[in-house]
Amino acid sequence: MTDLTTTLIHHPYKPPEGFSSPQPGVFKASTVIFPSVAAMRDFEWKDKSAYTYGLHGTPTTYMLEERLCTLEGGLQCLLLPSGLAAIANVALSLLSTGDEVLIPDNAYGPNKTLAEGELLSWGISHQYYDPLDLKDLESKITDKTRLVWLEAAGSVTLEFPDLPAMVKLCHARGVLTALDNTWGAGLAFAPFDLQPGSTPPLGVDVSVHALTKYPSGGGDVLMGSVVTRNTALHMKLKLTHMRMGFGVGANDAEAVMRGLPSxxxxxxxxxxxxxxxxxxxxxxxxxxxxxxxxxxxxxxxxxxxxxxxxxxxxxxxxxxxxxxxxxxxxxxxxxxxxxxxxxxxxxxxxxxxxxxxxxxxxxxxxxxxxxxxxxxxxxxxxxxxxxxxxxxxxxxxxxxxx
Missing domain, CATH: 3.90.1150.10 (Aspartate Aminotransferase, domain 1)
Known part of the structure; x- marks a missing residue:
């Protein structure tokens, strides 16, 4: 190579491996380089065994996802550009025309307006239930109910529901549960282990977390997560995530990772x-x-x-x-x-x-x-x-x- 620009783009130097520091490196990419065409065809991003495109994950986002799984007691995690985007990802993945979603009347406001706007226009109905009245929730579960949102504590008025009883009820009726766990943040209680020692473990199906709040801690990052423990459910959520083109910036992921230790x-x-x-x-x-x-x-x-x-x-x-x-x-x-x-x-x-x-x-x-x-x-x-x-x-x- 004789041209300076070409040499700068295809520079042969690679730094030695083995560098380690308290904070992990930040990898920014849209394009990911494959070693060969065969590798491009064989590499798989869904199980995190390889990298294929920046939107599907980098070492930085994979690392943050795994740390958030540890925080909330989950096994799989998706990152989204906001807490509301995380809520929307769950709704878009799990609800279809003719289905119904139940939402506590004290839920985060944009979750309700999403149901009243886009979901309703797509033929997905909703009902609001009293978060402190288990019988009210039970009476509103119908054959159309596919998803029940939970929130603890409730938005603005901070009512605290009986989460274990609600999850038991929903599971007995074959209905999935999704918890807005931003208040608890993985620290106040364990969303996937609501009754320690119970067999099988009693927990929510999906935990949504606005990382904008405590994980970031600086009031300067917008990000959300969706954590699960069920592989099939996670893949359903992940494919919607892929089709919608959701992604987060590497520097934002770095900022959240920096906030987690404290x-x-x-x-x-x-x-x-x-x-x-x-x-x-x-x-x-x-x-x-x-x-x-x-x-x-x-x-x-x-x-x-x-x-x-x-x-x-x-x-x-x-x-x-x-x-x-x-x-x-x-x-x-x-x-x-x-x-x-x-x-x-x-x-x-x-x-x-x-x-x-x-x-x-x-x-x-x-x-x-x-x-x-x-x-x-x-x-x-x-x-x-x-x-x-x-x-x-x-x-x-x-x-x-x-």
Whole structure:
């Protein structure tokens, strides 16, 4: 080769093998080079025995997938560009025209709007069930039901359902279960082993995780995962994943891998600060109800207690309050805007504390009997000092809710 450009593209140097460091290498690729045409025809990506195209996996994404399997107790994992994309991948794989999906009424909002939009337009019906009423779920399972979504704790109002009983019911009726496990994150409880020691193991069929939250930990990455323990089910999900062209960036995968070693420490730090603020919030007259699974007064407390390890069991860094209905929406909004450390913004699991007021009436089919009337405000507790956050909440209450 005499041309410089050609030489730079086809440079003969290869670095020596054996390099090792705390963080794995980052491999970026669309094109993957095969050693021969025969290899191109023989290489298989579905079982991770080889590489064929960047979209189907690289050493970086394979490594992250295996670590997430360990985190959640699964055997197979798919990576997707967001938590919502992971939810959509499950729906597109497991539901067809004429089928029905059941969703808890307190589910992550975009899961519900997906059912009300694209799924409905494709002839897939849905029903919402009361997450704390096993009989309500049972009454809504029909011959058309193919999938039941579970969420623990529930979005915004943080009810904790009886997951083992729900999974038992669904499996007895031959219905698949998919859990949005973003709150539990593989740390609060084991989604594939809900009753340790049971034979056969009692667990969900699919665990979906918004890696955007705790695994990333920085508030700067969008990614989701779908974890399973059943090979045939995983392959069904994987083929949909392939046909839809889902993929994640290598640098994003690197960022999540970098966050995993500190994830347990961060999760418990968020939890500890949250409980301090929850205890303080219960003393405030402006809040007619405080919602956090560790509180005996919070809906589903007994279920959380049983599944997450007793009084000192794990919980995510979220809590919500119901601001008494004597205060107007304008006052509630002023309270949120008056916060200095808490920033108004969606998501959670990052270093910065966040706040969002919610119009619960527009989000639920029915106002839950166990939630008092008023305006629900959710707090995501970051890694700031709990005392500094308490002072911030107090000054905002004094300024807005007088």
């Amino acid at each position: 994830m347990k420490l961060r999760y418990h730090a968020h939890d500890e600060s949250t409980r301090q603020l929850v205890a303080w919030a219960e003393t405030r007259a402006e809040f007619s109800q405080v919602l956090h699974p560790s509180l005996t007064s919070s809906p589903g407390h007994a279920q959380w207690l049983a599944l997450c390890g007793g009084e000192m069991g794990s919980a995510a860094g979220l809590f919500s309050v119901v601001i008494d209905e004597r205060y107007t929406q304008v006052q509630v909004d002023k309270f949120c805007d008056s916060l200095l450390l808490f920033k108004v913004g969606y998501s959670w699991g990052g270093p910065m504390s966040l706040v969002v007021p919610y119009g619960l009436k527009s989000m639920r089919a029915n106002w839950p009997s166990y939630i008092r009337r008023g305006t629900v405000v959710r707090f995501s507790i970051g890694l700031e000092s709990a005392n500094d956050l308490r002072v911030d909440l107090a000054q905002a209450l004094a300024k807005a809710l007088r």
